[in-house]
Amino acid sequence: GPSVRRGQRHHFLADLSQCLFDFVVQLLPTPEELAIKEDVRKLLERLIKNVEPESRLLSFGSTANGFALRNSDMDLCCLIDSDRLPPSASEMVVMVSDLLERETKFQVKPLPKARIPIIKLTLAPTQGLPYGIACDIGFENRLALENTRLLLSYATLDPTRVRTMVLFLKLWSKRRKINSPYLGTLSSYGYALMVIFFLVHVKNPPVLPNLQVIPPMRPITKEDMHIGEHNIWFFDDTELLKRTWQSGNTDSVGELLVDFFKYFSHDFPYNTHVISIRGGLIEKTYKGWYEASQHILTVQQPISQVLQPDPRAHDLSRDRNRLCIEDPFEVSYNVGRTVTKDGLYTIRGEFMRASRIFSSRPDRAFLALTQLCE
Ligand code: GTP
Ligand code: MG
Structure with a gap:
């Protein structure tokens, strides 16, 4: 009956979490x-x-x-x-x-x-x-140093769950050949941002707090908060946070990973929304990140160009905003700009394949992981 199946599922997820740790540990640099x-x-x-x-x-x-x-x-x-x-x-x-x-x-x-x-x-x-x-x-490249510090802070807050998920996703995306920005898919940095977005904004209760909206403890100067026009503030006192903030979410890594694949297979609205770790789920129209298929008539655009668009410009913009991932500091920059139409189709296909493997191998977590990364 259903309770037996629930017990089996619970067992699978616990087993999966253990396998994920073991899997990831061997991948760490010596x-x-x-x-x-x-x-x-x-x-x-x-x-x-x-x-x-x-x-x-x-x-x-x-x-x-x-x-x-x-x-x-x-x-x-x-x-x-x-x-x-x-x-x-x-x-x-x-x-x-x-x-x-x-x-x-x-x-x-x-x-x-x-x-x-x-x-x-x-x-x-x-x-x-x-x-x-x-x-x-x-x-x-000072912004890259700052976003590295931001990712490190998130990893430090919940090392087992955050690090295990990101490392597994990096390995999986490399093995499945969907980690090649030059060939139309997504960088490791992009996958890491997707995981953090999921843990901050999708999971309820959240696994991680949003470090970019926690106010500073003491006043800080405008120079300390900005690089050029980019606001680089985030709460980086992770030791203090670990003592004062505790996630209400107790899901295991296995559960979170299964949910992550499910969410990005079926629930995330790729056509209309942007992944933003600073702001959550944001509309593409709000950012002005359109796909070329939705042809937008702007005042600045000469009418001749609207009627006879430059085919190259059309092609570029068409593929630039398929998968939208806002950079945490350089907010006008889409980290997912490298992902083409075909690339996104492949990536989503891989998310679905992963979901399918997790639901069709309810007994053997280790085999599921091995098959997943083939
Ligand atoms: P591997 O090299 O695959 O092990 O992963 P990685 O964590 O080093 O990620 P990646 O090589 O994709 O990126 C390295 C760093 O460059 C990131 O941590 C960011 O700081 C920065 N970076 C990479 N891609 C972008 C990007 O598209 N935009 C910005 N602003 N920074 C990026
Ligand atoms: Mg690198």
Whole structure:
């Protein structure tokens, strides 16, 4: 009868949670790997100081936000604290690349003309480093440092549930080949934001508080709250929060993951709404993020263009706002802009496949996870 089935379901979810922990633990970087990466960071920082003595090299992205898988690449950001006008990011890319080519064994690829100028470094695999090292160095990307700190704060508040979910999603999305922004799907950063959105705004009671709307304990200056026009405030005293805030949600990781896949298969309104960890579920029209199929007539647009739109512009805008994920600080920026029509179709298909596997394998959590990541 139903109570037997409920008992079985309960057992499955408990089992699934245990399997998820075990699964994720083996994927964490080893202490040796972390130590090597820190040595590489220090070495590069020392070298870059030859070009710009007042610079610091900080790590961001997964190496710094608590969501690193084994052998993941390294994201580094160079900050220059100088009173003089520092060189531009593209100039730094050119100068530092020259230096690193001369002084290191890295294969160096400068990209000074990219939207965000970076240097790509790779070190071929060796016996001690069987996967080599891949590393990107950017310049003055202060917003990325802040969003890394925000994700780290969320991970710290509820390490088991948040970290397990994000790490599993990263692994799953890589294995299922839906973690390739250049090929029309979504970055790891995008998946992490989806998980946090789900835990802050979809689950009721919420698993996490909204750190961006908790007021500061003491007055803070406008400069501390902003980078350019971007409001970067969030409540970052996680130690205090852990003592004073407790989630009313006691769902296990397994339960949360099953619900996450269900929500993003069937319930999230992809066509009309935006995922925002700052503001919850926001309408696309409110942000002005339209899809090209809804043709919007604006005053600024010459009538000739409305009647005969530039086919290229049409194509670009059509695919830009399929999956809308608002960046937590750069709110006019859609982190999901890389997701094409086909990409979204594939991603949703994968969410549905995951839901199906969880409901059709009610007895064997381990097999369900293995099948899920095939
Ligand atoms: P893996 O490299 O897959 O292990 O994951 P990761 O956590 O390093 O994520 P990813 O490489 O996607 O992004 C690294 C960092 O770059 C993120 O933590 C953000 O700080 C920043 N970032 C990545 N994509 C975007 C983006 O589209 N917009 C902004 N503003 N920042 C981004
Ligand atoms: Mg990365």
